[in-house]
Amino acid sequence: MLVSLKWLSQYVDFSNLAPAELAEKITRSGIEVDAVIDRSQGMTNVVVGHVVSKEKHPEADKLNICQVDVGEESLQQIICGAPNVDAGQKVIVARPGAHLPGGIKIKKAKLRGQESNGMICSLQELGIEGRLVPKAYAEGIYVLPEDSVPGTDALELLGLRDTVLELGLTANRSDAMSMLGVAYEVAAILGTDVKLPESTYIASNEKAADVLQLEVQDTTVNPLYAAKVIKNIKVAESPLWLQHYLMAGGIRPHNNVVDITNYILLEYGQPLHAFDYDQLGTGKIVTRPAQAGEKMTTLDDVERTLQPHNYLITNGEVAEAVAGVMGGAKSEVSDATTTVVIESAYFAGPSVRRTSKDLGLRSDSSARFEKGVDPNRVLLAAERAAGLLAELAGGEVLEGTVLVDELDKTPKRVVVSPDFINGRLGMKISLEDMIAILNRLQFGVEAANGLLIVDVPTRRGDITIEEDIVEEIARLYGYDEIPMTLPASGEQVGGLTPYQAKRRIVRNVMEGAGLYQAVTYSLTSAAAAQKFALQKEETTKLLMPMSEEHSTLRQSLLPHLIDAVSHNVARQVNDVALYEIGSVFLGKTAEELPHEEEHLALVLTGRWTDNAWQGEKKAVDFFVAKGIVEALFSKLGLTAGVSYEKAVVDGLHPGRTAHILLNGEVIGLIGQLHPAEQKKSDLKETYVVEMKLAAILTAEVEELVYKAVPRFPSITRDIALELERTTPAGEIEAIIRKAGTKLLKNVKVFDVYQGEKVAADKKSVAFSLTYFDAERTLTDEEVVAAHNKVLKALAEAGAEVR
Amino acid sequence: MEQQLNQLKEEVLKKIEEAANLKALNEVRVAYLGKKGPITDLLKGMGKLSAEERPKMGALVNAVREHVTAELEAKAANLEDQAIQAQLEQESIDVTLPGAAIKAGNRHPLTRVIEEIEDLFISMGYEIAEGPEVEKDYYNFEALNLPKDHPARDMQDTFYISEEILLRTQTSPVQARTMEAKEGAAVRIICPGKVFRRDSDDATHSHQFMQIEGLVVGENICMSDLKGTLDVLTKKMFGADREIRLRPSFFPFTEPSVEVDVSCFKCGGTGCNVCKQTGWIEILGSGMVHPNVLEMAGYDSKKVSGFAFGIGVERIAMLKYGVDDIRHFYTNDVRFLSQFERAEG
Missing domain, CATH: 3.30.930.10 (Bira Bifunctional Protein; Domain 2)
Known part of the structure; x- marks a missing residue:
C-alpha cells in the first residue's frame, strides 16, 4: 500500500511529525513502513510554462523551437522533441540549473545551432513510473490544465511536493489497504481523530430502480450488491489532484469515471466497478455463478473460460464482469459513455481468491475482496462515488440505490478480562490505560464486572478473539514497555537425548579424523536418487519440481557429497575429506510419509597425510576409510559386533568394496568409487562410506565397567602364515581367536606380504598374539599349551605356518 | 724423589690437558694412576724411604694423586660436556619449518x-x-x-x-x-x-x-x-x-x-x-x-x-x-x- 501523506492529511492531523518520524511510529506500533519516498526527489527549478509559439527546427525534422512564457518578461526559447508539443499548451519546464531525478542537471544548450534554455518535461522525466503515466501522455510531454499560471512551481501543482509511505502489510492488516484504514491507524497511534469524507449531491427525481433491475442468485457469495445509476456523465480527464493521488497510490489515471472508482478503492478500500449502462443493454444486472465453459472477454482483452465456482455479474444474458476480479470489455466505460451504473458490492473472500487464482488475475480489487472488505463501507462507497461523479463528471444521480443486502454488518463483540491481558503480557497495565487505548482505536468499549466488553468495528475484521485485543493493547502501549523475564523453571531438565548426544560424538570423531562436515540438498534428480542406496525403496517425488535436478528425495547421501568433492577438486583443492549426516527418504507407498532414516556418509580423495618436506605422503585408500569407521565403532563401544564382508555395489570398485555389518546385519558400505565413476566426476582414487546412523546410534552397548590394569607381564608370540591370496585375513583371525584360550587377549595383523618370496597365488600374513593373565605371571608351559592349540586349529584350517 | 714426583705431576697434567676425547683421557688415567703406572710405582718405592720421610712422602704422593684424579674428573666432565654440545649442535633443527600437520576437520x-x-x-x-x-x-x-x-x-x-x-x-x-x-x-x-x-x-x-x-x-x-x-x-x-x-x-x-x-x-x-x-x-x-x-x-x-x-x-x-x-x-x-x-x- 502506497500512502500519500498529502492525501492522508485530509483525514488525520500529523502535521507536527516529519515523514520519517511518522513512519517510525507506524512501524513500531504495527505496520512496517518499507520505504519513505520523497516524490520531489530533490527536484528544483521546475515551473509551469506556456508555449506561446512553435516552429519546426530548420535543421532537424523531429525537433521544434518553442517560445515559452515561464512567468518572466522575456520568452525563453526551448527546443523540444516531443511529438505532442504544441503552441497554446501549458507545460512543465525544467529551467537551466534544474535538477531532475537520476542525477540529471539541465543546462543552457545549443541543439543543431539553436539555443535551448531548458527542457519541456514528460512525467517520466519527473520520476513517475511509465506504467502510471496517463496513456495520452505516455509517449510525450505532459500537458497541464489551461488555468495553470506560468512561472509557478510545477511540482506543487503536480502534487509532487509530497512524501509517500510504502507499507508492507501482513495478511491480517487488510484494513490498512485504504487511506481511511491508515488514517484510523495513525489516529490511534497519535491519539487524534479521523475526519471522514462526506458525500453530498442532489439526486434527480428519476428513480434508479425504474431503470435498473437487480437479481442476486447466490447471497452467500454475494451477500450485498448496491448499484447507483448516474446519467448525463461527461467522460473527460480527471482534475489534476485526482490524477496525482492515483499515481501516488500506484494506479494509472484513465478518465474521470474510472478514476473516481479507483480513488474510492484507495480511499475506502472498497472496490467499485462502473458499467456503461447503454452497453449493458438490458437495464438489468443479474449476479450468478458461471456456467461450465462460459466465456467472456475481460478488460485486458483476454478471453476467459469460466467454471461454476467463478461468480459473474451479467446483464441477465451475458457475462459483464468477473465478480470482484475484473470487468468485461463489453460494458467498459468509454469516451462515448453518458450513463453509468456504479457497482459497490461485497463478494466473499474465498470465492474471489479461488477465481483470481484460477484465472491468474490479481487486481487491486481482488486483493481487497480476498481478505474481506469492511461491510459497513460498501454503501458509503457507493454514495461517495455518486457524489464525486456529480461533482467531477457533471453527472445526474438517480434517486435511490438498487440493492440486495443480506450482509451482517454488526460489530464483533469480544469480552476479555484485564487480568487475562496482563497475564499474557507479563505486565500491569491499568484498566484506564486499556480503555484509553481501545478508545484511540475507536473500538466500542465498556467495563463491566471486571471485564472489558469490546465492540470491534467491522473495518477490523482481523480482531475476533481475546488474544487479538491483547495484541492491540500491547502494540499501542508499546512493546518496549514489556519487562524481560524468563519462564518459571518447570520440572523438565533439559538436555540432549542419548541419540542426539551420540550424533555429536559422531561429528567429533569425523572431525577429529580430519573430515569437514558438509550439508547438501535432500532433493536430487530422479536418476541420482537411488544411486549407492543401501536400501532401494520407492522414491518420493515432488508434484511440481522447479527443476529435474531437484525433483526427487534422495536415498543415499553419496551422490551430492561426491559432487561436492568434485567441486573442490575442480578448484585445485585436491585433498578432500567430507562427511555428512542427513536423512534419506524411503517411500514404502505413495500415500504415506516416507520413512526417513538418518545416514552418515564420507567421501575421501587425494592425500591423507601430507608432510611434504619430511617426505611423508600417503594417499587415501580403503584402509584409511575403514580406519575412520573402526575409530567410530570403537568410540561408540560397538567394535565387538562389527564385521566386514566383501561386497559388490553398483558404482563401486568390485574388488575394493565391503559391506559393514553390525551384529550380522548390513548397516553400511565402504569402498572405492568405480574407476568409471571417478572418471565421470573427474576424480582420482576416491573412497566412500555410507552407514545407517540410526542403526549405529541405537545399537545396544555394554555398560562401561572398569577392568583391572595389568599387573603382570604379557607374553607375545608371532605367527607368519602362508595363505591363499583370496583367503580373507579376517577369517584366519577369527580362527585364531576361537582357538586361543582365555589367555589369548589380543590378535593383531602386523605384516602382509605378497611377492617374489611366496608363490604367485599365495600371500604371507603375520599375526602377533598376546597372552596374558590378570591374576599372575604366565609360565612358558601355559603359553606354549595355549599357542599350540592355535597352531593346531590353523593347521586344521589349512593355514600353513611359514 | 720429590722432584721426580713434581715432574711426574707436570707431565700428567699436560697429558690431561692434551687429551682430546674421553678415550685418550682414559688412557692417561690408566697410564699414570693404573696399577702399573708411575704413581703406583712411586708408592711401591716408599718402602725404601726412612721412617721420617715415609709419611711426608706418602702425603705428597697422595696429594698429587688426588690432584691428578680431580683434574682427570674435571677434564672428563669437560669432555663430556663438549661431546654433548657437539651432539646438540649436530642435532639442531630449523624450528621455523612447519609442524607435522594434525588433520582436523570442523563442523559446518x-x-x-x-x-x-x-x-x-x-x-x-x-x-x-x-x-x-x-x-x-x-x-x-x-x-x-x-x-x-x-x-x-x-x-x-x-x-x-x-x-x-x-x-x-x-x-x-x-x-x-x-x-x-x-x-x-x-x-x-x-x-x-x-x-x-x-x-x-x-x-x-x-x-x-x-x-x-x-x-x-x-x-x-x-x-x-x-x-x-x-x-x-x-x-x-x-x-x-x-x-x-x-x-x-x-x-x-x-x-x-x-x-x-x-x-x-x-x-x-x-x-x-x-x-x-x-x-x-x-x-x-x-x-x-x-x-x-x-x-x-x-x-x-x-x-x-x-x-x-x-x-x-x-x-x-x-x-x-x-x-x-x-x-x-x-x-x-x-x-x-x-x-x-x-x-x-
Missing part, C-alpha cells in the same frame, strides 16, 4: 550455529525436538492455524508430494507434533532442522535452508518471558551489549505476533551498511502461541499459554560471520568450510 557453520543455540537452551532446561522433513499438510499448516484456503498460505510456496504430503516449509510442524505427543503436559523445546520453499537459488534465497524454533507451553507463560528469553539468545549470539526490540507483526500461529530486531552489532546502533542505516537488524519472528494451535494440540488455551520463535539459521550465520551468499552453505567448498575451524567460547 550452520551446525555450529545450531549447536550454539541448542546448548544455550539446554542450559535453560530445554529439550531438542526433531521431526520429519517430509510432512503432512496437517502438521505443517492446519495444526498451525493455517486452514487450506487461508490467505497467509501465499506467504510460503510449498513443494507438494501429494495433496496431503509436502516438504515442510518450516520447523513448526515439530512443535505441533511435540504438543500433541505431550498430551497436555508442559513443553520446553528447541527444534532445529531443514526446511524447503519453492525459491530459485540465488545469493539470498535457497530452496533448502535451516530453521531453529523454540516453543514453551505451560501455565502463566507470558510475553515478558518471550522477551527475556530472546534477550538472552541475542546476547549469546551477537554479544553482551546487544539490545532487542519487538515490532508487531503477523503469523497465523501466534497472537500477538512480533518481529524481533537486534541492535546492530557492527555499528552499535548508529547506522551502517549492515543495518541499512537503521541501527537495527531483523533477526527472527515470534509470538504467543495462537489459542487455536493450542486447542488443536489438545490444550485448554484458557489454562495454558505459550510462546514460540523461529530463526533462520543461515541468516544468523550470514550476519554473525559476514557471509554474503547463502549458496556458500550448500556448495561445501573446503576453502569456505575450513574457515570455521576456530572454536569460540
Whole structure:
C-alpha cells in the first residue's frame, strides 16, 4: 500500500511529525513502513510554462523551437522533441540549473545551432513510473490544465511536493489497504481523530430502480450488491489532484469515471466497478455463478473460460464482469459513455481468491475482496462515488440505490478480562490505560464486572478473539514497555537425548579424523536418487519440481557429497575429506510419509597425510576409510559386533568394496568409487562410506565397567602364515581367536606380504598374539599349551605356518 | 724423589690437558694412576724411604694423586660436556619449518550455529525436538492455524508430494507434533532442522535452508518471558551489549505476533551498511502461541499459554560471520568450510 501523506492529511492531523518520524511510529506500533519516498526527489527549478509559439527546427525534422512564457518578461526559447508539443499548451519546464531525478542537471544548450534554455518535461522525466503515466501522455510531454499560471512551481501543482509511505502489510492488516484504514491507524497511534469524507449531491427525481433491475442468485457469495445509476456523465480527464493521488497510490489515471472508482478503492478500500449502462443493454444486472465453459472477454482483452465456482455479474444474458476480479470489455466505460451504473458490492473472500487464482488475475480489487472488505463501507462507497461523479463528471444521480443486502454488518463483540491481558503480557497495565487505548482505536468499549466488553468495528475484521485485543493493547502501549523475564523453571531438565548426544560424538570423531562436515540438498534428480542406496525403496517425488535436478528425495547421501568433492577438486583443492549426516527418504507407498532414516556418509580423495618436506605422503585408500569407521565403532563401544564382508555395489570398485555389518546385519558400505565413476566426476582414487546412523546410534552397548590394569607381564608370540591370496585375513583371525584360550587377549595383523618370496597365488600374513593373565605371571608351559592349540586349529584350517 | 714426583705431576697434567676425547683421557688415567703406572710405582718405592720421610712422602704422593684424579674428573666432565654440545649442535633443527600437520576437520557453520543455540537452551532446561522433513499438510499448516484456503498460505510456496504430503516449509510442524505427543503436559523445546520453499537459488534465497524454533507451553507463560528469553539468545549470539526490540507483526500461529530486531552489532546502533542505516537488524519472528494451535494440540488455551520463535539459521550465520551468499552453505567448498575451524567460547 502506497500512502500519500498529502492525501492522508485530509483525514488525520500529523502535521507536527516529519515523514520519517511518522513512519517510525507506524512501524513500531504495527505496520512496517518499507520505504519513505520523497516524490520531489530533490527536484528544483521546475515551473509551469506556456508555449506561446512553435516552429519546426530548420535543421532537424523531429525537433521544434518553442517560445515559452515561464512567468518572466522575456520568452525563453526551448527546443523540444516531443511529438505532442504544441503552441497554446501549458507545460512543465525544467529551467537551466534544474535538477531532475537520476542525477540529471539541465543546462543552457545549443541543439543543431539553436539555443535551448531548458527542457519541456514528460512525467517520466519527473520520476513517475511509465506504467502510471496517463496513456495520452505516455509517449510525450505532459500537458497541464489551461488555468495553470506560468512561472509557478510545477511540482506543487503536480502534487509532487509530497512524501509517500510504502507499507508492507501482513495478511491480517487488510484494513490498512485504504487511506481511511491508515488514517484510523495513525489516529490511534497519535491519539487524534479521523475526519471522514462526506458525500453530498442532489439526486434527480428519476428513480434508479425504474431503470435498473437487480437479481442476486447466490447471497452467500454475494451477500450485498448496491448499484447507483448516474446519467448525463461527461467522460473527460480527471482534475489534476485526482490524477496525482492515483499515481501516488500506484494506479494509472484513465478518465474521470474510472478514476473516481479507483480513488474510492484507495480511499475506502472498497472496490467499485462502473458499467456503461447503454452497453449493458438490458437495464438489468443479474449476479450468478458461471456456467461450465462460459466465456467472456475481460478488460485486458483476454478471453476467459469460466467454471461454476467463478461468480459473474451479467446483464441477465451475458457475462459483464468477473465478480470482484475484473470487468468485461463489453460494458467498459468509454469516451462515448453518458450513463453509468456504479457497482459497490461485497463478494466473499474465498470465492474471489479461488477465481483470481484460477484465472491468474490479481487486481487491486481482488486483493481487497480476498481478505474481506469492511461491510459497513460498501454503501458509503457507493454514495461517495455518486457524489464525486456529480461533482467531477457533471453527472445526474438517480434517486435511490438498487440493492440486495443480506450482509451482517454488526460489530464483533469480544469480552476479555484485564487480568487475562496482563497475564499474557507479563505486565500491569491499568484498566484506564486499556480503555484509553481501545478508545484511540475507536473500538466500542465498556467495563463491566471486571471485564472489558469490546465492540470491534467491522473495518477490523482481523480482531475476533481475546488474544487479538491483547495484541492491540500491547502494540499501542508499546512493546518496549514489556519487562524481560524468563519462564518459571518447570520440572523438565533439559538436555540432549542419548541419540542426539551420540550424533555429536559422531561429528567429533569425523572431525577429529580430519573430515569437514558438509550439508547438501535432500532433493536430487530422479536418476541420482537411488544411486549407492543401501536400501532401494520407492522414491518420493515432488508434484511440481522447479527443476529435474531437484525433483526427487534422495536415498543415499553419496551422490551430492561426491559432487561436492568434485567441486573442490575442480578448484585445485585436491585433498578432500567430507562427511555428512542427513536423512534419506524411503517411500514404502505413495500415500504415506516416507520413512526417513538418518545416514552418515564420507567421501575421501587425494592425500591423507601430507608432510611434504619430511617426505611423508600417503594417499587415501580403503584402509584409511575403514580406519575412520573402526575409530567410530570403537568410540561408540560397538567394535565387538562389527564385521566386514566383501561386497559388490553398483558404482563401486568390485574388488575394493565391503559391506559393514553390525551384529550380522548390513548397516553400511565402504569402498572405492568405480574407476568409471571417478572418471565421470573427474576424480582420482576416491573412497566412500555410507552407514545407517540410526542403526549405529541405537545399537545396544555394554555398560562401561572398569577392568583391572595389568599387573603382570604379557607374553607375545608371532605367527607368519602362508595363505591363499583370496583367503580373507579376517577369517584366519577369527580362527585364531576361537582357538586361543582365555589367555589369548589380543590378535593383531602386523605384516602382509605378497611377492617374489611366496608363490604367485599365495600371500604371507603375520599375526602377533598376546597372552596374558590378570591374576599372575604366565609360565612358558601355559603359553606354549595355549599357542599350540592355535597352531593346531590353523593347521586344521589349512593355514600353513611359514 | 720429590722432584721426580713434581715432574711426574707436570707431565700428567699436560697429558690431561692434551687429551682430546674421553678415550685418550682414559688412557692417561690408566697410564699414570693404573696399577702399573708411575704413581703406583712411586708408592711401591716408599718402602725404601726412612721412617721420617715415609709419611711426608706418602702425603705428597697422595696429594698429587688426588690432584691428578680431580683434574682427570674435571677434564672428563669437560669432555663430556663438549661431546654433548657437539651432539646438540649436530642435532639442531630449523624450528621455523612447519609442524607435522594434525588433520582436523570442523563442523559446518550452520551446525555450529545450531549447536550454539541448542546448548544455550539446554542450559535453560530445554529439550531438542526433531521431526520429519517430509510432512503432512496437517502438521505443517492446519495444526498451525493455517486452514487450506487461508490467505497467509501465499506467504510460503510449498513443494507438494501429494495433496496431503509436502516438504515442510518450516520447523513448526515439530512443535505441533511435540504438543500433541505431550498430551497436555508442559513443553520446553528447541527444534532445529531443514526446511524447503519453492525459491530459485540465488545469493539470498535457497530452496533448502535451516530453521531453529523454540516453543514453551505451560501455565502463566507470558510475553515478558518471550522477551527475556530472546534477550538472552541475542546476547549469546551477537554479544553482551546487544539490545532487542519487538515490532508487531503477523503469523497465523501466534497472537500477538512480533518481529524481533537486534541492535546492530557492527555499528552499535548508529547506522551502517549492515543495518541499512537503521541501527537495527531483523533477526527472527515470534509470538504467543495462537489459542487455536493450542486447542488443536489438545490444550485448554484458557489454562495454558505459550510462546514460540523461529530463526533462520543461515541468516544468523550470514550476519554473525559476514557471509554474503547463502549458496556458500550448500556448495561445501573446503576453502569456505575450513574457515570455521576456530572454536569460540
